Amino acid sequence: TxxxxxxxxxxxxxxxxxxxxxxxxxxxxxxxxxxxVPAPVDAGRYQVWLQTADETLDYRHAERYYRACALRIQAGGDHSFQGFAERLPALLAFAGIARGHYAALDFSVF
Structure with a gap:
C-alpha cells in the first residue's frame, strides 16, 4: 500500500x-x-526478506502486510538488501533448487 x-x-x-x-x-x-495487489493467498509459497534500516521503505509496513508469510527480518542493512549474495543459497533452497545446481557458483559476484 x-x-x-x-x-x-x-x-x-x-x-x-x-x-x-x-x-x-x-x-x-x-x-x-x-x-x-492483494496480500498473498497461499502464504506458504512466499518468503519475505526485510532489513530494518531500509532508508526507503519502513520494513514494518511489509512485515504487517506479509504477516502470514515466512518473514526473514534482519537488523540493519538498507534498501539494496545488504548481504543478499550470502543469502542466495537459502533462497534457492526455499525455491526447491537442489544445492548441486548452484554449488559451484560464486554468489559474491552478484
Whole structure:
C-alpha cells in the first residue's frame, strides 16, 4: 500500500543524488494505487526478506502486510538488501533448487 504514504509529499520533489526536481501529483499517487495487489493467498509459497534500516521503505509496513508469510527480518542493512549474495543459497533452497545446481557458483559476484 505505498500509495497511502504520500500525505504531505505532493508537490515539488528533489532527487537527493542528482538534484533534479519534479512534481509529485495526485495522478502519480493514483497510478501507484492501481498497481496494488492483494496480500498473498497461499502464504506458504512466499518468503519475505526485510532489513530494518531500509532508508526507503519502513520494513514494518511489509512485515504487517506479509504477516502470514515466512518473514526473514534482519537488523540493519538498507534498501539494496545488504548481504543478499550470502543469502542466495537459502533462497534457492526455499525455491526447491537442489544445492548441486548452484554449488559451484560464486554468489559474491552478484
Amino acid at each position: 505505498p500509495h497511502k504514504h504520500f500525505d504531505g509529499y505532493l508537490g515539488t520533489q528533489r532527487n537527493h543524488y542528482s538534484g533534479e526536481t519534479w512534481e509529485l501529483t495526485h495522478d502519480h499517487v493514483q497510478a501507484l494505487a492501481e498497481l496494488e
